[in-house]
Amino acid sequence: MNYSLLFLLLVPVTIHAENCAGCVASGKVWCVETSVCNTTAQGDCKTAINLSLNCPAPPQYGYDDEFMRAEIMTLTTAAQNENPQLCFNNQLPTMKLYKVTSVNCSDHYNDTTCVGYTAYDTKRKAIVMSFKGAHGDDQMKAIMEGIQKDGIQSVFSTTNGKVFKTIYDSFMLIWNGGMSQDVRHLKYKYPSYELWVNGHSLGAMLAYVASAYVVDIALYKPDDMKVVVMGASRIGDYNFAVWHTATFSYNFHIVHRDDPFPRSIKVDPKTLTPLFYPRTEVWYDNYMNAGDPYQICPESDGQYCSNLDKNTPIMDDHLYYFNIDLPAWGHAGCPDNITAYAQQ
C-alpha cells in the first residue's frame, strides 16, 4: 500500500469540507475571520455565513472607480434627459444615442412613464441599454402597488428564480415598445460589441431584469456584458440572486452611504419570501468624491457591508451618486461644471 498516495487523496477531501461552501451545505455556519465551521456562529465572529450565496468571493473583474464615475455615471444619468445625447456630447463625445423608448407602464395612474434608451460607441465598442429611475408620486405608488399585488413570480426559462412581476412587466413594455428592435439592430450592425446594461433606482431594477432577459432569450452571452446598477432595490428571491451572480461575471451594485432604497425591500410582501441581491455590492460610506474609499463586498447579501450600517437612511443619498445630483444633472444635460449639482 502506498501511504503517500493515500495521503494525497485524502487531503483535498479534508480541505473541501473546511471551506465556506462545504460548511454551509452541511447546514452549519462559517466564520470568515477564523475559518471555523460550527453549528452556530460563535460570539466573537464578525462575519458569519449561513448561505452559499454569501460565501466570500472577490469580483471576477476589478472594480474601476474611474470607469464608473466617468462613464457609467454619465450613461445612467443620461436616461434622465429626454435627449440623452446632450449628456453624451458633454461627457462621452463618441457615444451615440440610438433610440429612446418611453411607455405608459401603469394601467391606472396618469404620470407613469417607464423609459429606456439604447446607444452605441464605436470607440468603446459597446452597445448600451439604460433605464430611467422613477419620477413622482404616481410612479412610486404604481410600483409599490404592483409589487404588493403580483409579488415575485417565475418569468425566465433558464432559472427557477423569481422576480417582481411588475418590474418584469414594465421592462417588457419597454422591450416590446421598441427596445427589442433597437438592440437587435445594433447587435446586427456591431456583432462583436459588448452590451452594457445599467440604471439607477427603478432603472436599476429594470436593468437587473433586462440583463437576465437578454441572456434568457439567448440574444447575448453574459460574458459579453457589463451589468452595473446604482441604488437598486431587491427584485428577486434567493435562486434568482444565485443565478444572476453565477451568470454575470461583470456585475456591480453601487450603493451610496445611507441610500434608503437598497435597504427598503427585504421580502416579497405577497409571500414573505426573503429577497437577495446578486453579487457584487460596492459601498461608498461617504460623499463619493474622487479618491474617496469604498468597500467591495465579498459577500452577496446579508449582514454585511451597507446592511451593517445603522444610520438613518438619507433620501438625498439616493439621488446623489459620485457627489452629483443625478436627476438634476441629467435634466441639465450633464454639464462639465458640476458645482451646482454637488451634495457637499
Ligand SMILES: *[C@@H]1O[C@H](CO)[C@@H](O)[C@H](O)[C@H]1NC(C)=O
Ligand atoms: C463550536 O461551538 C461550541 C458551542 O456552540 C463551542 O463549545 C466550540 O468551542 C465551538 N468550536 C470551535 C472550533 O469554535
Ligand SMILES: *[C@@H]1O[C@H](CO)[C@@H](O)[C@H](O)[C@H]1NC(C)=O
Ligand atoms: C442566517 O444568518 C442570518 C444573520 O446573518 C440570520 O438572520 C438567519 O436567521 C440565519 N439563517 C439560518 C437558517 O440560520
Ligand SMILES: *[C@@H]1O[C@H](CO)[C@@H](O)[C@H](O)[C@H]1NC(C)=O
Ligand atoms: C388622472 O387624471 C384624471 C384627469 O386629470 C383625474 O381625473 C384622475 O383622478 C387621475 N387619476 C389618478 C389615478 O391620479
Ligand SMILES: *[C@@H]1O[C@H](CO)[C@@H](O)[C@H](O)[C@H]1NC(C)=O
Ligand atoms: C396610462 O394608461 C392608463 C390606463 O389606460 C391611463 O389611465 C393613464 O392616463 C395613462 N397615462 C399616460 C401618461 O398616458
Ligand SMILES: *[C@@H]1O[C@H](CO)[C@@H](O)[C@H](O)[C@H]1NC(C)=O
Ligand atoms: C461652476 O458653477 C458654479 C455654480 O453654478 C459657478 O459659481 C462657477 O463660477 C462655475 N465655474 C466655472 C469654472 O464656470
